[in-house]
Amino acid sequence: MRAAASIEEIVERGLCTGCGACASLLGGDALRMDMSPEGFMRPRGQRPLDKGEQQAVLEICAGRAQQGAAPAEAKPHRIFGAMLHLAKGHATDKEIRFRSATGGVLTALAVYLVESGEVDGVLQTGVASDNPLHNEPRFNTTREQIVASSGSRYGPSAPLRDIAALLDSGRRFAFVGKPCDVATLRNLALVDPRVDLQIPYMLAMVCGGNPSIAATYNIVRRFGEDHRDVDEFRYRGHGWPGPTYLHTRQGRAHSQSYDETWFSNLTYELMFRCKICADGTGEHADVVAGDCWVMEDGKPSHREAGDGWNMHMARTVRGRQLIEDALVAGYIHEEAFSVAELEAMHDDHGTKKRSVLWRLAGLALTGQPFPCYGGLRVVQAGLAASWRERWASFRGTLARSLKRRNRESPITSGTFVPDAKTS
Ligand SMILES: Cc1cc2nc3c(=O)[nH]c(=O)nc-3n(C[C@H](O)[C@H](O)[C@H](O)COP(=O)(O)OP(=O)(O)OC[C@H]3O[C@@H](n4cnc5c(N)ncnc54)[C@H](O)[C@@H]3O)c2cc1C
Ligand code: SF4
Ligand code: SF4
Structure with missing residues (x-):
């Protein structure tokens, strides 16, 4: 059981959230935020970081640890946490x-x-x-x-x-x-x-x-449009939940419901x-x-x-x-x-929270790093999972890790190419 030891490991083992804080703190000569080949916002290394810079990132990065939680001024619910x-x-x-x-x-x-x-x-x-x-x-x-x-x-x-x-x-x-x-x-x-x-x-x-941003480009393609023609795009809103809406420079408009977008075989990671x-x-x-x-x-x-x-x-x-x-x-x-x-x-968040302990176990068994979740009741929630939930979560993550499907491109790699990823 271990946390990531460098920014390279955080990114390459799929632990980065893409927040951008590291690039902001170290400056553009060290790190810049850009879309990774997988279509995620990731720090891109401009030069090797020294030990002090690595430490500065490790201290703040939520890919390594979530700590410093807002003070729990009420007894936390097992799944949903403190609710004042x-x-x-x-x-x-x-x-x-x-x-x-x-x-x-x-x-x-x-x-x-x-x-x-x-x-x-x-x-x-x-x-x-x-x-x-x-x-x-x-x-x-x-x-x-x-x-x-x-x-x-x-x-x-x-x-x-x-x-x-x-x-x-x-x-x-x-x-x-x-x-x-x-x-x-x-x-x-x-x-x-x-x-x-x-x-x-x-x-x-x-x-x-x-x-991944590939999902967005796939939505555009499914509307039959070229992403270069789009001048307005909304995922939802303008109603509840509101349609996915696209408008082109040529004046064409398309929309579809929330479920048509997200629950109709859209390919996305x-x-x-x-x-x-x-x-x-x-x-x-x-x-x-x-x-x-x-x-x-x-x-x-x-x-x-x-x-x-x-x-x-x-x-x-x-x-x-x-x-x-x-x-x-x-x-x-x-x-x-x-x-x-x-x-x-x-309840989808209950299912997910109960699964985390068993997913982390799958990572631990394969020597992969994972975030330290102090105070987020991962063990308590995990013990409330059924045996079926535990096994499915553990086995799924173990298989994913063995197949290296938790991995992302190195921080020195290139950027997302829309046509290559969405064709
Ligand atoms: C990726 C994602 C996943 C979500 N999953 C769930 C879910 O599982 N269950 C659920 O109930 N709700 C989910 N939501 C939240 C939901 O869509 C609404 O944002 C939420 O209900 C708040 O509604 P609102 O009308 O108050 O938000 P609004 O008043 O519309 O405000 C939304 C705020 O979020 C900010 N924002 C939007 N997108 C991003 C982004 N990608 N990164 C950072 N900030 C952003 C906007 O700048 C704005 O300040 C998700 C939202 C996102 C972006
Ligand atoms: S601070 Fe951590 S999570 Fe945020 S962009 Fe940098 S590496 Fe990713
Ligand atoms: S699921 Fe968690 S890690 Fe992923 S974007 Fe939402 S808050 Fe961040």
Whole structure:
């Protein structure tokens, strides 16, 4: 049982989340973020790193360890972690609710933080300015900018690519991103006191896994379009969950439902890191939000359901206060939502969390490194798995590891080539 010993090992053994913090801290002469041949955002080595630089990366990287969790101020649920507050809700602003991925709670909280003067801006993820199929980090200071960066981008992003410069700027800001991005920020807070002073709020979405950019190019191909012609692309939003939408420079438009996109034989790979992720529900965040799906026959349905509803939780006292303040100020609306409803609706995250211990066992047996998940109850959750679940998870990961299918290209390799990967 061991953690990765270098950035090369983190990337090549499939443990990198693509957050971008390492490249930001060490600078562009050492590492640059780019799309790997597999279609994931990864640090690309510009020169060999010295021992001190390697150590600096290992200290903060969520591919090596998730530590420095937000203080558990409530007894944690075995699967979903500490919940100081649990509710369902949505943004009160109609435009935010419509455009956002779900009910717009994350966007509404971000707008509230800026408009109340709590922060100078929000670091989040938006559409890349040079490619509507790619993503880039955005530092937004106005409602319009924050709303323009709403919605879920089911593709690679490097939200912490500019984190060092932002900390150096002295600005105070909120962060919105994936649970693993927040985990890296909490790691960074342990070695850089500016993080807690300058980033008072960390918000996350619930996350079941992030696909390779090849998935996005495959969606474009299935619409019968050339990726070079696309000038607008949305995965969801503009409804709930909202259609996958594509528009071309020539004026052609296509759309299809969430299920038509993700549950109709679309070929795509999730990051290997996502398959062994113990924190899909954002335990390091102050507030985390996911879908509050309509339930049909006891199961979540993804059919279009009009105005969106989030399920959201406060993980910290600060997060709970933020929700209370945003409610009083009229930015969000919420209603009761029980732990039993959460367990039924997001059982996919229960299944996944129970599997992690057994997947890590498969890696350990084959000498592979894996992240250290202190405080995320991996053993406790794993012991709640059935024998069938344990065996399937263990055997699947063992086989994957033996076939080297947890591996990714070296950090010195080239970049993703759309036509080669998607033809
Ligand atoms: C990869 C991925 C997997 C997900 N898996 C699940 C799941 O299993 N279950 C579930 O209930 N919900 C999942 N979601 C979350 C869901 O899609 C909504 O984001 C969530 O319900 C919050 O809704 P909202 O309306 O409040 O978000 P919005 O108000 O639309 O805000 C979304 C925020 O997320 C940021 N963001 C979008 N894409 C990325 C990205 N790739 N990296 C970093 N930041 C990003 C945006 O900048 C914005 O600030 C996933 C989202 C993503 C991106
Ligand atoms: S997880 Fe983040 S910090 Fe770690 S190697 Fe990947 S990009 Fe760098
Ligand atoms: S599943 Fe986990 S590792 Fe993968 S993108 Fe989501 S939070 Fe990050």
